[in-house]
Amino acid sequence: MTAPLRDLTGSRDQTGSNDLTETPGAPGASDPLGSARAQLWNDVRDGDEIGAIRTVRAAVEAGNAFESVLLDLIAPVQARVGVEWAANRISVAQEHAATAINDRVITLTADVGVPDPDPAQRRGRITVACVDGEWHALPARLLAEVLRLRGWQVDFLGAHTPTPHLVRHLHQQVPDVVALSSSIPTHLPVAHAALTACQAVGTPVLVGGAAFGPGGRYAKVLGADAWAADARDAADLLDQGLARPDVMLHQAVDDLPHLIDQEYSMVARTRGELVKEVLGELEQLFPPMARYTVQQRRHTAEDIAHIVDYLATALYLDDAGLFTRFLDWTADILSARHVPAHSLLLALDVLGRRLSDFPRATRVLNTAREALAARPESNRTGESV
Structure with missing residues (x-):
């Protein structure tokens, strides 16, 4: 085994799906962002950050809703980054560079054509974080941006959030919901501890990410309050509201005898x-x-x-x-x-x-x-x- 399996944990997906992305389809008349996806892929593959910013801003200025730009343009291209790395068609360095470019593009495009949220339409407060050890923050970042567009006050804690720090944040800010993201299945024991700790202080937990398995099967096993396949599903689910869990202390063996x-x-x-x-x-x-x-x-x-x-x-x-x-x-x-x-x-x-x-x-x-x-x-x- 002399191939670089150490880089497997850097892949986007190990289960055939991604929580916020899907493989881009071919451009067509019914796909207004198809051409932009093809161009953005060329930009990130070639490490052209300026070109990528130009491509995404043009899509926003053409009248596409920013939520659609996030989830139908940037997210599918990011999914393709993982697919191309797995097929050995791009290097690990190219994969990391492409991910960094996509993250920068989100930051530098968020102020273009995106209206300021109406305080009267504020839905509530939500904390979005990656579980301890999870460094793939882009899916969670995309969710955070979509929720902001939907009127949520979002605390985005980013990658690798240790559970004690997360719980301290919950005590300080008292969000309505926690959204936890994990892409790598080996983080599931830690994710279980995190969601249990959040529930113990009365905060419901929505989980997402490839780590939770096909159809989110492990979300139910670990006792999450909800699971969403992608950012749209998560936002729609949160619009309906999540009930606060009964505050109780229990150990992993209670869920997994x-x-x-x-x-x-x-x-x-x-x-x-x-x-x-x-x-x-x-x-x-x-x-x-x-x-x-x-x-x-x-x-x-x-x-x-x-x-x-x-x-x-x-x-x-x-x-x-x-x-x-x-x-x-x-x-x-x-x-x-x-x-x-x-x-x-x-x-x-x-x-x-x-x-x-x-x-x-x-x-x-x-x-x-x-x-x-x-x-x-x-x-x-x-x-x-």
Whole structure:
């Protein structure tokens, strides 16, 4: 596994969808922003910030509502950034630059053709934040801008908001709702703690983001008050109002009784040891690793760490499908970089032996291994790791 899997956490999506975006369609008569999307994609791909600002401002000045510009122009182009990176058609640096440009474009365009909100139409106060460890703030930023357009007073806390700071903010500002965003499934245990803490002070929690799974399945599992597929759905849902939760103190095991077996805790606590042990056994099973550079060894260790993190999350949710989807997506990433997808199988075998006394972990690993082995390229010969 010498492809840069350490960059997987920088992707837009690992589940096939994004909370605020969709892949842009072809321009057409019924798609007034189609041509602008094509141009904005060219701008951000080429790192042309001035061109991107010009493209988006022109769309606003042409009479398109700013909400539509945000969600039908900027958001789909951002989704395409992730798709193109996953397909190995743009680099990590290009992906980061494109995201930064889109963020700047929002800031520098918000004052063009956007009327000042009418205080008489103020709907309430909402806090929008990314969960602790979540650095992909653009989806949450788009939601914050849409809610401002809809008349909400928005406190946008940005990326990586530690739960204690979030709760302190709730006590100080007393918003009507908290909207939490997370793109990476491995942040779900932290998201669970955050939403539980918010509910404990009587604030309802709306969640969104690819981390919450297809159809928002994990939002319900974790006890969120509501889930929205995208910013429009979120704004529409908030227009209807969310009831304040009953203030109560409870632990994760109250929502997820399977955690009583301690498998999640054991895997999460011994993450570093597992990575070290798996790496050491791989070195014995695969002699070419002796020729790896220091950087290659570090990358391989990071790859294994990602696998362990996703396994732990699958155990937290008791959902083998989460782990299988991650590995299937990872196999696609590896294939796009000409690394055989079956290179993951050896790592799963070693990890399985290390966790043979853990029934749920064994089931999750076996399910994922069977899915990977069924991929056509898994029968090919090639380098194993």
